[in-house]
Amino acid sequence: MAIVLTISNNKGGVGKSQFTVQTAAGLARRGSRVLVIDMDPQANATRRLGVEWDPAAPILTMSEVIKADAEGAGEQAVIACGWVDEDGTPTSEAELIDVLPARFDLINRESESGVLGAVRRLKKALDGWVDDYDFVLIDTRPDLGHLVQMAMAAAHYVIIPTEPGYDGVEAAIRVSDFVSQHAVDLANPTLQIGGVVVTRRKATAEKDFQLAGLADRFGELVWNLAGPTEVRGVEIITPKHIPEWSRFDEADAAAVSLSAWNDKRGRETVAIYDQVARRITERVAG
Ligand SMILES: Nc1ncnc2c1ncn2[C@@H]1O[C@H](COP(=O)(O)OP(=O)(O)OP(=O)(O)O)[C@@H](O)[C@H]1O
Numbered sequence: 528m529a530i531v532l533t534i535s536n537n538k539g540g541v542g543k544s545q546f547t548v549q550t551a552a553g554l555a556r557r558g559s560r561v562l563v564i565d566m567d568p569q570a571n572a573t574r575r576l577g578v579e580w581d582p583a584a585p586i587l588t589m590s591e592v593i594k595a596d597a598e599g600a601g602e603q604a605v606i607a608c609g610w611v612d613e614d615g616t617p618t619s620e621a622e623l624i625d626v627l628p629a630r631f632d633l634i635n636r637e638s639e640s641g642v643l644g645a646v647r648r649l650k651k652a653l654d655g656w657v658d659d660y661d662f663v664l665i666d667t668r669p670d671l672g673h674l675v676q677m678a679m680a681a682a683h684y685v686i687i688p689t690e691p692g693y694d695g696v697e698a699a700i701r702v703s704d705f706v707s708q709h710a711v712d713l714a715n716p717t718l719q720i721g722g723v724v725v726t727r728r729k730a731t732a733e734k735d736f737q738l739a740g741l742a743d744r745f746g747e748l749v750w751n752l753a754g755p756t757e758v759r760g761v762e763i764i765t766p767k768h769i770p771e772w773s774r775f776d777e778a779d780a781a782a783v784s785l786s787a788w789n790d791k792r793g794r795e796t797v798a799i800y801d802q803v804a805r806r807i808t809e810r811v812a813g
C-alpha cells in the first residue's frame with residue numbers, strides 16, 4: 528500500500544517544496560518508488576523535478592485531473608521526473624520518481640469547493656493505481672483552502688515543515704489544529720500529523736527560543752534528524768534540524784537533486800535528506 532504524505536504549512540516560503548522534492552530523492556536513494564503530486568498552482572515542485580511546460584507538446588496536469596472528477600483520473604497525467612545525468616539519461620533517482628505536475632491554472636479548481644464531494648476529488652483520482660508506489664508526497668500551497676483540503680483528504684499523514692520563527696511556528700500550530708478539528712469533515716478521520724520538520728535553521732537566540740516553543744507544543748513530533756549517516760563511503764554526522772544553507776537554494780534553482788554535487792556540502796545535504804527518508808520509512812510508515 529502506498530503511504531500518502533501531505534506536506535503543509537500555513538506559512539509561505541518555509542521550505543515545503545524543497546522538502547517535498549528532496550525527500551522524494553532521499554526515498555528514491557533507498558530504493559522506494561515515489562509519486563510527487565503538485566497541488567500548488569505555483570508549480571515549484573513540478574519545475575524543480577525537471578518537468579517543463581512545452582506549449583508545442585502540452586501535457587495533462589492536476590487542473591484537468593481534478594476537473595475530471597473520476598476514479599483513477601490521475602494515472603493518465605503521470606510523467607517521469609526529468610532529472611538527467613551529464614549524458615542526458617535519467618538519473619538513478621529519477622527512475623524511481625514520477626510526477627503529477629501542476630500549472631498556474633490549478634487555481635481554477637479552488638472555486639469548485641462548494642460542489643458535492645469536491646474535497647474527495649484528489650483521493651478519487653488516485654484510486655486503483657497509486658499502490659504501484661511506496662510513497663506519495665503531495666506539495667501544497669501555504670493556506671488551508673480547498674486545494675490543501677483535497678490533499679489532506681487523500682493523505683495518511685500531514686508533515687509540517689517549518690522555519691523556527693514566530694509566524695512559522697504559529698502557522699504549524701494552525702495546521703495541526705486544523706487536522707484535529709476537520710479530519711472528520713474531510714472524510715478522513717484517521718488523518719494524523721506525521722511530524723514537524725524544522726527547516727532553514729539559523730543559529731540565533733530568537734530561533735532557539737522558537738525551537739523551544741515548538742518542542743513544548745509538539746514534543747516527539749518534532750523530528751530529530753541527528754545521527755551518523757554514510758554518503759558515498761564518507762561518514763557524516765547530521766544536524767538535528769535542516770539548516771539554512773545556500774546549497775538547498777541552489778538545488779532548487781537548478782532543478783536538481785542535492786546528489787548532483789559530490790563535494791563536502793553536497794554529501795552533507797544528501798545525508799540530511801537520507802535521514803528524512805529513513806525517518807519516514809522506519810517511523811512514519813513503519
Ligand atoms: N534549508 C534551506 N536553506 C536555504 N534555502 C532554503 C532552504 N529551504 C528552502 N530554501 C529556499 O527558500 C525558498 C523557499 O523555499 P520553498 O519554495 O521550498 O518554500 P515553500 O514553503 O514551498 O514556499 P511556498 O509557500 O511559496 O510554496 C526557496 O528559494 C528555497 O530554495
Ligand SMILES: [Mg+2]
Nearest residue numbers: 543544567571
Ligand atoms: Mg512551495
